Amino acid sequence: MNQDFIKFLSNFEMLTQEEIEIIAKDTHVKEFKKGVILLTEGAICRECYSVIKGCVREYILKDGEEKTTAFFTEGDAIASFTSATNNLPSKHYLVCVEDSLLTVSNQDLERKMCEKIPRLESIIRLEVEKHAGKEHDHITAFISSSTEERYLDLQEKRPDLFNRIPQHQIASYLGIKPESLSRIKKRLITKK
Amino acid sequence: MNQDFIKFLSNFEMLTQEEIEIIAKDTHVKEFKKGVILLTEGAICRECYSVIKGCVREYILKDGEEKTTAFFTEGDAIASFTSATNNLPSKHYLVCVEDSLLTVSNQDLERKMCEKIPRLESIIRLEVEKHAGKEHDHITAFISSSTEERYLDLQEKRPDLFNRIPQHQIASYLGIKPESLSRIKKRLITKK
Secondary structure, three states, rough: OOHHHHHHHHHOOOOOOHHHHHHHHOOEEEEEOOEEEEOOOOOOOOOEEEEEEEEEEEEEEEEEEEEEEEEEEEOEEOOHHHHHHHHHHHHOEEEEEOOOOEOOOOOHHHHHHHHHHHOOOHHHHHHHHHHHHHHHHHHHHHHOOOHHHHHHHHHHHHHHHHHHOOHHHHHOOOOHHHHHHHHHHHHHHOOO | OOOHHHHHHHHOOOOOHHHHHHHHHHHHEEEEEEOEEOOOOHHHOEEEEEEEEEEEEEEEEEEOOEEEEEEEEOOOOOOOOOHHHOOOOOOOOEEOOOOOEEEEEEEHHHHHHHHOOOOOHHHHHHEEEEEEEEHHHHHHHHHHOOOHHHHHHHHHHHOOOOHHHHHHHHHHHHOHHHHHHHHHHHHHHHOO
């Protein structure tokens, strides 16, 4: 049983010790090297992950250019719902940008776990609801913010990304060109 | 029993006729006049809705200015998960922009329905997953698109909005100023 994963699960306060042990026993934990691609455009997503250690980047290819659409780090669940739940080809790629330790699950494994722990279905549902809420907050912030505000917000909420991710990918994630990111940073330094 | 709602529920192919009748019997369907505010900033969201007929707009107030963050029309579920699931004050407002016929539910009603139809828990979870997937697709599109592309995408996916919603609210929803929306429209006419 992976001790890192047990520690990770203990963040979910609604789970009892016994339930944590059942989940940890039935969940695969796997190491992935930096550069490993977990999902490609066009494939149907059959697995979902959560990050114990490391970082996974999500991107789409648009006119041959990578557009970064998400970063998943410690504690984040990586679920490509549009592909997995609807059985549709994925529009995006998932790549490990660091050596990563991930839990790997799928619908079968999840169903079996829910049979063992019936209230898990409703716990997972609550987690998915919270996740949907976060996605909506992200859209709200994106719609209502200037690019400078988006940059400051990311610095406040996910400061670790700035040390882990190349600048051009941060810029792409903010929906701007690397030159615009440099300009914003210079402007903010001048303001100080 | 509301016939509009029964017709609406029959879109969910996984439900049996008997289940549809139980849900319809236990769900409140209510008419709201144009202008009615369903949720205000700072209040904890206790109800969730779905639109049978009409249109609800979601917005935040930023420096005294309304920023439109969502439109909900026929078939859409309106759930403020960040507030409802986490018991936190809402950051946004919900207002009916047309006379609207909505289903009104809450966690208690939902729990009772899940007791009567145990597999409803997993059906709702799948719906929430699909919803989360759509939210993520929306962010992906927003991050990776130019404002012109965003406008064309909205025209393709939700053409009805352009007849139902004032232009300045459409502009706000696209994250741009009304003047920019006018410029995009002029440019596109010239291109034709």
